[in-house]
Amino acid sequence: MKRWLGGVCLIFLIFAFQVANIPNMHMHPDEELSYRATRDGLGHVFYYQQSGQDNQAPLWFISFWAWQQIVGDAEFTSRVMGALTSVLTLAITYRLGRRWFGNAAALAALAILGANHFFFTYTLDIRPYPLVIFSAALSMWLFERWRHTPDKRRILFYGLSVALLLYVHYLLTFLVVVQVVFVLLFQPNRRRLLVSGAAAMVLGFLIWLPWFPTFVDQVITLRNVETASGTARGAAGIGVSTLVTSLPTIVQLAQTATNGMIWLYAIVLLVGVWMMRRKPSFWLAVFWGIGVPVVALVANLFFAVYAHRFVSHATVGLALALGAVLLAKPNRLYISTAAVFVALNLFMFPTQFPVRIPYRDLYADVSAQVREGDALLNLGSVDGFVQWQIDHYLSPVLVRNTVSDVASAQSFRRVWFLTDDWLNDPAQRDFAVLEPSHPVQTVFGQCNRAWCYIAQLMEAPPWAEPMTFGDHLAFWGADVDSVTDTEIKTRLWWRVTEPPPVDYSIGLQLLNSDGALVAQNDGPIHHYAVETVQTSSLQPERIYIDLRSVALSPELPAGEYRLTLVVYQSWDGVRLTLPDGSDQLVLDTIRLD
Numbered sequence: 001m002k003r004w005l006g007g008v009c010l011i012f013l014i015f016a017f018q019v020a021n022i023p024n025m026h027m028h029p030d031e032e033l034s035y036r037a038t039r040d041g042l043g044h045v046f047y048y049q050q051s052g053q054d055n056q057a058p059l060w061f062i063s064f065w066a067w068q069q070i071v072g073d074a075e076f077t078s079r080v081m082g083a084l085t086s087v088l089t090l091a092i093t094y095r096l097g098r099r100w101f102g103n104a105a106a107l108a109a110l111a112i113l114g115a116n117h118f119f120f121t122y123t124l125d126i127r128p129y130p131l132v133i134f135s136a137a138l139s140m141w142l143f144e145r146w147r148h149t150p151d152k153r154r155i156l157f158y159g160l161s162v163a164l165l166l167y168v169h170y171l172l173t174f175l176v177v178v179q180v181v182f183v184l185l186f187q188p189n190r191r192r193l194l195v196s197g198a199a200a201m202v203l204g205f206l207i208w209l210p211w212f213p214t215f216v217d218q219v220i221t222l223r224n225v226e227t228a229s230g231t232a233r234g235a236a237g238i239g240v241s242t243l244v245t246s247l248p249t250i251v252q253l254a255q256t257a258t259n260g261m262i263w264l265y266a267i268v269l270l271v272g273v274w275m276m277r278r279k280p281s282f283w284l285a286v287f288w289g290i291g292v293p294v295v296a297l298v299a300n301l302f303f304a305v306y307a308h309r310f311v312s313h314a315t316v317g318l319a320l321a322l323g324a325v326l327l328a329k330p331n332r333l334y335i336s337t338a339a340v341f342v343a344l345n346l347f348m349f350p351t352q353f354p355v356r357i358p359y360r361d362l363y364a365d366v367s368a369q370v371r372e373g374d375a376l377l378n379l380g381s382v383d384g385f386v387q388w389q390i391d392h393y394l395s396p397v398l399v400r401n402t403v404s405d406v407a408s409a410q411s412f413r414r415v416w417f418l419t420d421d422w423l424n425d426p427a428q429r430d431f432a433v434l435e436p437s438h439p440v441q442t443v444f445g446q447c448n449r450a451w452c453y454i455a456q457l458m459e460a461p462p463w464a465e466p467m468t469f470g471d472h473l474a475f476w477g478a479d480v481d482s483v484t485d486t487e488i489k490t491r492l493w494w495r496v497t498e499p500p501p502v503d504y505s506i507g508l509q510l511l512n513s514d515g516a517l518v519a520q521n522d523g524p525i526h527h528y529a530v531e532t533v534q535t536s537s538l539q540p541e542r543i544y545i546d547l548r549s550v551a552l553s554p555e556l557p558a559g560e561y562r563l564t565l566v567v568y569q570s571w572d573g574v575r576l577t578l579p580d581g582s583d584q585l586v587l588d589t590i591r592l593d
Contacts, residue, residue: 003103007094010107011087014114018083018124022076026356031126032385035073038065055218058211059167060128075126075360075392082130086123089130090114092137093316096144097323100281104330108338109323113315115345117352118257122312128169129312135161135168136175136313140288143179147187150196158197162204170215171296171310176201178291186280242307245300253293253308257315259348265322268341272325282324288317357420357451359386363393365444366416366455370395375412376402377434379427380420380453406433410460417456422447434458439543461493461543467585469567470576472500473535476543478587480563485552488563488590492546494525496538503534505570508548510590511562518561519550552592561590 037048038061045061048054064081071077090110097106113119122129139161146158165172183193205212243249251262258265269286276282292314300306326338376398380386390399398416409415415438419427438458445454462477469475476493483489490508503524510519525533529547538544550563565585568575575583 003098006103006107007091007098007110010110010114011090011094014090014110015083015087017114018086018120019080021120022079022083022124024353025079025121025124026358026360027075027126027385027389028354028356029383029385032388034061034064034078034126035388036384037061038068039073041065049214049218055222056128057167057169057215059164060131060169063131064126078126079124082124082126085130085134086119089123089134089137089316092134092141093320096137096141097320099144100279100285100320101324101328102330104327104335105320105323107323108327108342109319111338111342112322112326112345113319115259115342115349116257116315116319117259117349118308118312119315119319120349121352121354122309125309127309129309132169132172133313133316135164136172136288137316139165139172139175140179140284140317144284146196146200147183147193150193155196155200156203159200159203160207162201163207166204166208167211169310171305172313174292174295174299174311175288175313177295178287181291182280182284182287186283242300242304245297245306249306250297253311256308256352257293257318259345259352261344261348264341264344265318268322268325272321275328276324279324282321285317285321285324289314289321290318292317355450357453359389359453360393362444362453362455363389366398366457367393367395369442369457370397370416371414372397373412374398374401374414374416375409376416376418377404377406377409377430378402378418379430380418406430409434410437413460413462415458417458418454420453422452422454431456436541436543439545441545461495463493466495467578469504469578470500472496472498473504473567473576475565475585478565480588480590483590483592485554485592487552488550490548490550490563490587492525492548492565494538494544494546495541497540499538499540500535502569503536504567504576506535506546506548507566507568508550509564509566509584510550510552511564513560518556519552521548521550556592558593559591561592562586563588563590 033054037054038045042062042065045065046058049056049058049061064078067078067081071080090113093113094106094110097109101109119133123133124130139158142154142158142161146154162176165175180197183190183197187193254262269290272282272286293311296306296311322341323338326341327334374395374397376394382390401412403409403412403415409417415434417431417434421427435458438460440456441459442457443454444456446452447454462479466474466476474494474496476495478493479491481489481491488510492506492508505522506525507520507522509517512518524535525538525544525546526548527533527544527546533544563586565587566575566583577583578585
């Protein structure tokens with residue numbers, strides 16, 4: 001019981017680790033296709049696959065549609081489905097590890113698998129791969145039971161697992177190929193196994209037979225499309241979504257599968273070959289972890305059927321082989337070595353997240369600052385994938401107020417300027433037209449070699465007409481951005497047609513109900529709080545945004561206060577007047593509690 005408890009606890013910790021890291025995962029375009037295939041009911045799921053719009057087997061899409069009926073279509077809950085599926089995968093992995101190598105090695109395999117980013121990425125993918133990994137593990141478990149006792153019951157279950165593989169992902173046939181090769185090389189009673197195995201294969205194919213015509217239509221349709229577009233490659237594969245078999249492809253797979261530690265993994269496996277060369281179970285794990293990718297890469301030379309994600313289930317076999325080596329003997333030295341190995345994987349884990357544009361986080365940041373009446377000028381490409389992000393993460397206010405050109409955007413005070421093409425002429429041209437009247441206030445995103453997507457808040461002054469202090473200093477309004485117990489933060493907007501001849505001091509003052517001054521901030525304009533500008537140096541028609549705060553004393557009593565603005569000559573204190581003759585402008589009434 002204690003041995004089982006260790007496995008259960010470790011599986012729970014891995015599940016918690018996966019769920020906790022879901023916010024670090026961002027969608028890729030294919031994941032939106034999963035929502036598209038399941039959005040209009042179960043009948044649409046079959047239509048989507050059979051109409052040639054996708055080239056996938058149906059089982060995962062059926063299960064994903066059912067899951068959405070229960071929990072909805074949020075990205076987080078969709079990834080939780082994968083994490084829950086991985087719990088079943090981990091349980092089978094533990095059972096296989098115990099059967100092949102003992103309890104300690106099984107626990108080591110779980111820990112290695114939980115810290116492997118390749119496994120993590122595809123168990124949380126909103127595509128068939130969580131089910132691919134689980135069904136591969138289940139098939140290997142049923143294969144293991146069948147090869148030891150090939151009775152009718154186990155032939156039946158192994159045959160069912162073959163059908164499951166085909167209904168989950170067509171390229172899981174590579175796993176079956178590896179299982180057959182293993183029987184040919186390592187099983188002493190191979191003749192009997194080959195006969196019963198053939199029966200299991202026939203059974204699996206017969207169960208899959210109703211879907212076989214759809215599979216043929218999918219291949220023909222995609223080949224026709226790719227031939228017409230010039231992207232076809234191989235005899236029956238899909239050139240546009242696969243990788244060529246080459247040294248860079250192999251190295252990239254090795255980097256991905258080993259958390260970037262190819263040599264460390266290679267050394268452990270080579271030690272295992274020497275230590276466990278007489279253990280068929282070790283070779284079965286190696287065939288799964290390394291043999292499946294090798295078979296796929298060889299087949300890819302002729303059929304264009306390889307991408308890293310297609311062999312993601314091989315991580316289970318790899319983890320089992322590594323666990324067998326690292327804890328071949330459950331003593332202190334082996335346990336310490338395994339702990340260091342897992343720790344190194346966890347250390348490298350954060351570096352392995354795939355580089356994707358974080359639309360979810362960017363849109364959430366934008367939405368947190370959206371105000372009623374804001375407009376969206378979206379100059380980025382908006383395909384189905386980006387539109388899904390907009391529908392789920394961007395404020396409805398912006399969705400309602402979407403404009404298509406700069407001229408329309410200029411009629412709004414606050415405009416969110418979005419682009420994924422920031423470095424090219426069209427985006428720069430439109431920005432240059434909008435920026436003089438709507439200077440940038442906030443920027444989210446980045447544009448570098450990793451990815452480029454920029455969201456900028458461009459804002460016009462609060463007032464359509466200014467209030468002029470004296471003869472020249474035009475004030476265009478104020479925004480009180482925040483009020484706390486210790487500070488009032490504001491933005492003061494200035495734009496002149498002609499700069500004043502002298503340097504004036506600007507005072508932002510807080511007055512109590514009796515008109516007494518209780519707090520103030522005086523001085524020249526602090527443009528964006530990074531550039532000090534004297535009034536005589538103001539450039540005509542340029543907007544200056546004076547970021548100015550007033551510090552509050554903790555001894556101020558609760559009540560209402562007036563926030564006022566004055567402009568005066570610093571050398572004698574004489575104030576400039578407004579058109580109505582007053583020498584101060586009330587900006588806002590502030591309530592302090």
